[in-house]
Amino acid sequence: MTASSLPLTGLFRLGSRRARFLVERNIYVYRRTWIVLFSGFFEPLFYLGSIGFGLGALVGTVSGPGGQPISYQLFVAPALLASAAMNGAIAEGTFNFFFKLRYNKTFDAILSTPLSPGDVAVGELVWALIRGGIYAVAFIVVMAILGLVVSPWVILAVPAALLIGFAFGGVAMAATSFMRTWQDFDLIQLVILPLFLFSGTFYPLDAYPEALRVVVQLTPLYQGVDLLRSLVVGHLDGSLLVHVVYLAAMGVGGLLVVSRRLDKLLLK
Amino acid sequence: MPDLPPPPDAALIRARGLTKRFGSFTAVDAIDFDVAHGESFGFLGPNGAGKTSTMRMIGAVSPRSDGELSVLGLDPELAGPSIRARLGVAPQQDTLDTELTVRENLVIYGRYFGLSRAECGRRADALLEFAQLTERAGDPVEPLSGGMKRRLTIARALINEPDLLLLDEPTTGLDPQARHLLWDRLYRLKQRGVTLVLTTHYMDEAEQLCDRLVVMDKARIVAEGSPRELIERYSTREVAELRFPAGIQDSLDGQLDGLAERVELLPDRVLLYADDGEAAAVAVHQRGLRPETVLVRRSSLEDVFLRLTGRSLIE
Amino acid sequence: MTVMSRVVELRAMQYRRTFRASLFSSFLNPVLFLLAMGVGLGTYVDRSGSATQALGGLSYLQFLAPGLLAATAMQAAAFESTFPIMAGLTWQKVFHAMYATPIGPRDIVLGNLAWIALRLTMIAAIFTIVMTLFGAAASPLILLAIPAAVLTGMAFATPIAAFSATQRTPEKFNAVFRFGITPLFLFSGTFFPISNLPAAIQPIAWFSPLWHGVELSRALALGTIGANPLLAIVHVVVLAAIAIGGAAWAFRTVERRLVRG
Numbered sequence: 001m002t003a004s005s006l007p008l009t010g011l012f013r014l015g016s017r018r019a020r021f022l023v024e025r026n027i028y029v030y031r032r033t034w035i036v037l038f039s040g041f042f043e044p045l046f047y048l049g050s051i052g053f054g055l056g057a058l059v060g061t062v063s064g065p066g067g068q069p070i071s072y073q074l075f076v077a078p079a080l081l082a083s084a085a086m087n088g089a090i091a092e093g094t095f096n097f098f099f100k101l102r103y104n105k106t107f108d109a110i111l112s113t114p115l116s117p118g119d120v121a122v123g124e125l126v127w128a129l130i131r132g133g134i135y136a137v138a139f140i141v142v143m144a145i146l147g148l149v150v151s152p153w154v155i156l157a158v159p160a161a162l163l164i165g166f167a168f169g170g171v172a173m174a175a176t177s178f179m180r181t182w183q184d185f186d187l188i189q190l191v192i193l194p195l196f197l198f199s200g201t202f203y204p205l206d207a208y209p210e211a212l213r214v215v216v217q218l219t220p221l222y223q224g225v226d227l228l229r230s231l232v233v234g235h236l237d238g239s240l241l242v243h244v245v246y247l248a249a250m251g252v253g254g255l256l257v258v259s260r261r262l263d264k265l266l267l268k
Numbered sequence: 269m270p271d272l273p274p275p276p277d278a279a280l281i282r283a284r285g286l287t288k289r290f291g292s293f294t295a296v297d298a299i300d301f302d303v304a305h306g307e308s309f310g311f312l313g314p315n316g317a318g319k320t321s322t323m324r325m326i327g328a329v330s331p332r333s334d335g336e337l338s339v340l341g342l343d344p345e346l347a348g349p350s351i352r353a354r355l356g357v358a359p360q361q362d363t364l365d366t367e368l369t370v371r372e373n374l375v376i377y378g379r380y381f382g383l384s385r386a387e388c389g390r391r392a393d394a395l396l397e398f399a400q401l402t403e404r405a406g407d408p409v410e411p412l413s414g415g416m417k418r419r420l421t422i423a424r425a426l427i428n429e430p431d432l433l434l435l436d437e438p439t440t441g442l443d444p445q446a447r448h449l450l451w452d453r454l455y456r457l458k459q460r461g462v463t464l465v466l467t468t469h470y471m472d473e474a475e476q477l478c479d480r481l482v483v484m485d486k487a488r489i490v491a492e493g494s495p496r497e498l499i500e501r502y503s504t505r506e507v508a509e510l511r512f513p514a515g516i517q518d519s520l521d522g523q524l525d526g527l528a529e530r531v532e533l534l535p536d537r538v539l540l541y542a543d544d545g546e547a548a549a550v551a552v553h554q555r556g557l558r559p560e561t562v563l564v565r566r567s568s569l570e571d572v573f574l575r576l577t578g579r580s581l582i583e
Numbered sequence: 584m585t586v587m588s589r590v591v592e593l594r595a596m597q598y599r600r601t602f603r604a605s606l607f608s609s610f611l612n613p614v615l616f617l618l619a620m621g622v623g624l625g626t627y628v629d630r631s632g633s634a635t636q637a638l639g640g641l642s643y644l645q646f647l648a649p650g651l652l653a654a655t656a657m658q659a660a661a662f663e664s665t666f667p668i669m670a671g672l673t674w675q676k677v678f679h680a681m682y683a684t685p686i687g688p689r690d691i692v693l694g695n696l697a698w699i700a701l702r703l704t705m706i707a708a709i710f711t712i713v714m715t716l717f718g719a720a721a722s723p724l725i726l727l728a729i730p731a732a733v734l735t736g737m738a739f740a741t742p743i744a745a746f747s748a749t750q751r752t753p754e755k756f757n758a759v760f761r762f763g764i765t766p767l768f769l770f771s772g773t774f775f776p777i778s779n780l781p782a783a784i785q786p787i788a789w790f791s792p793l794w795h796g797v798e799l800s801r802a803l804a805l806g807t808i809g810a811n812p813l814l815a816i817v818h819v820v821v822l823a824a825i826a827i828g829g830a831a832w833a834f835r836t837v838e839r840r841l842v843r844g
Contacts (some may be wrong), residue, residue: 011348018380018382021376021379021380021382024376024379025365025368025376026531027371027647028376029367029368033332033754035757035758036481036754036757039757039762040761041760042761042762042765043761043765044767046769046770047769050769050774050775051769051771051774054770054779054780055624055628055771055774055775055779057633057637057779058631058633058637058638058643058773058779059624059627059628059631059633059634060631060632060633060776064629066481104365104366105361105363106363106365106367108363109363109364109365109377110380111329111352111423112327112352112355112357112359112425113352113353113377114331114350114353114380114381114382115349115380116348116349116350123528125742137826152737157772166333190611193611193612193615194615195620197592197615197616197618197620197623198615198618198619199622201666202619202623202624203623203624203626203627204618204627207623207624207627214775220310265286266329267328267329267330267331268290268324
C-alpha cells in the first residue's frame, strides 16, 4: 500500500453523479449575487451594438466563411458569442476557482464528504457550462431579434458555444491549479486580450500576411470563432470537425490535468 | 461488501504501524492505536507532533505512507467515499463556505452527502438550535465570532449524523467562555453515544473530554491510557509550584533534593512532585529557602507530558 | 502640500508591487486595441466608401487613436479609484492609520487624486508616443491631448473615488465597470462618430463625460480645435466641473468613513 495506489481506487475517477451538488452550491451563491451573472450577458451585447452596428455601418460587407460577402454585423456577432463563451468559462475557471481552491477552502471542506477531487473538477466545469449556455441562448435570441439569424444551423451554435466554454474552462482550471498568487492572473489577461482581438474576431484573416494567418488559425479562439461563424451563416464543411476535435481535446486535457492536480493539492 | 457495518464491539478505528511521510520528513512514525465504539479518544501533544496528519489519514483524505489503518472496518484507501459518508470532520482551520449564509452552509453540506433537500433543512434547523446559532441563520459567515464559527463547523460536521466525529483542535484560539460552551456541546454528543476523536494541545481539554488518550511527541506515541491512569502512572497526586526571586533559582542546585519524589527545574519555576504537596512546601521553608510564591495543585496531563518529554505542551 | 505628498509616496510604493498588472492594463491594453481595431479593422473601414465621408476624410486609425487615448485614461482612472481606495479604507486600512497622524482626510483625498493624475499623465504620454509612431498624430497640438486625457480621467476618478469610499465590499464595482465604464467605452464616439447612433440616442451621448474627453482629444490630436473653439471650451468646462464636484464629494465621503472607522 503506497500513496501511488490511491488514484486507482476510484478517487481519481473523473467525477460521479455527486458532482451535481457542486452546481447546486454555486446556484445558492449566485442567488444572492445574480447581478454578476446578469451583467455578464450584456458585455457581448454592448460590443455587438458598438462595433457590430455603430462601426459596422462604416465597414459595410466583408467576406464570410466560404468567401461570400456578408454584413459586418453577421460577421462579428458569432465571434462575439465565441469570445463571450471563452470569457465566461475563463472567469469561472480562474478567479472563482482560485478563490474556492486557495482562499475559501471550499474544496477542502467538500473533500471531507463523499465527494472526490474528480467530482469537484467536473462539478465546477459543468457549472461554468450552464452559465455559458444561458448566455449563449440569450445572445442567439437577441441575434434573432436583430435579424441576424439566416440559417437553421444556428441551432447548433448553442452546443458549439458550450464546447468553447468546455475547452477554455478546462484549460483555465488546469492553469489556475498551478497559480500561487493573484498576481499570476496578469498572465491570463496577457493571453485573453490578444486572443479576443486577433482571432479573426473583428475582421477576416486576409488582413494578415500569409505566415501570420497560419499562426492565427492555430489559436484556440479562432477555432471557436470560425466554428460559430460557419454555423451562423450555414456554411458547413469538413474543417468544422477539426475545430470540434481541437476544442474537445483541449477541454478533456484540461480536465485530466486539473483532476490530477486537485488530487495532489487536496489529498496530501 | 465495503459497506457492511463492523461488529458492535470491534474497534471503530484500528491502526498498526501507521506512518505518514512528506518527502524525507516523517510526520507520523509507525503508531498503533484502537478506538472503540462510543468512546471519546484524544491525541494530546504539542504543535507538530503529527496529530493533524493522523486525523487526515483517519478522515480518508490523506493516503498513508505505510502501515495498516481501518476506519469503520474499511480501508480508507479503498473505500474513501464510503468512510467519509459516515464521518463528521471539524478541521483545525474553519473551512466554512464564506459565499454562503450560516444556514446554507449546513444545508449545502448535507447535500454533499446526498441527503434530500427537505431532510437537510430539518437537520440544519435542529443543528442551528444545538449550536445556538438560530438567530444568525440568515447571516453571512464572515462576521461571526471565532466561537460561533467553531460551533458552526462542528454543527456542519454533524449534518450526516456521523458514526464517528473527528475534531482537530476544537477550541484552539477561543476565549474561555466560548471554550466552555463548546465543551458542553461536545459532552452532550458524547452522552448521545457519538464516538469522538479529537486532537488537542490543551491538557484541560483532554481531561474534560477524553475517556482515553494517547500522548504524541515527535511523530510517535509516548503513552496511552485514561487521563487518570496516565497521571497516576507518570506523576504524583499533587504538585507544588515554587517561584523564587530572580537569580536565586540558579543557585538552588541540590538544595531541594529529597523534599519530593521528583524535582523539576523549569526556567521560571520549580516543580515538586509529591503525594502531599503542602507538606513538601513546608519542608522547603524548613530548609530556610524562601520562594516568592507557592502554589499547590493536583497533577495534570501537563505534568505527564513534561515527565515523558522534558518539555511543556505549549511553548 | 508636503503632508499630501506622503500619501502620493505611499501609493507609489504600492504601485511598485502591482507594476506588472497596471503595465498591462494601462499600456498593452490600448496598444492592442489600436493594432486590432485601428490597423486591422481599419483597412476594411478605409476600403469602404461610406466611411470616408463619416470620418471627414480621416483614416480610421487617425480617428480612433485620440478616442482610445481618452478612453484609456477613463479606464485607468476608474480602476485606480475603486480597488486601491477600498484597500486603503477597508482592507488594509492604511488611510485610517494615516488619519491617526497629522495627515487629514483632505490630504488623503488630494494625495490619492494627485497620484492618479500622475499615473494618467504617464499613461497618456506613453500612449501619445505610440500614436505618433503609428502615424496617427496630425498636429503638434497632440501634446495638449495629454492634459486633455488626464482631465477626462479625473472627471471619472473623483466621483468614483467618492463612491468607493461609501462601499465596504467590492461587489458594486463590478456593476460600475460592466454598466458604466464598458458602455461608455463603446458608445462615446471612441470607435465611431456618435452621428452613427440612432438619432434618438445621440443626445444621451452628450451626457457622457467620455464623449467630451474624446472630442477634445480628437480635436487636439488632429489640430482641428480652431474650427470650433467654443465647443472645446464647453468640453473643458464640463470635465473640470465634474472633476471638481467629484472631489468635493470625495472629501465628504472619505472624511465620513475615517471618522466612523
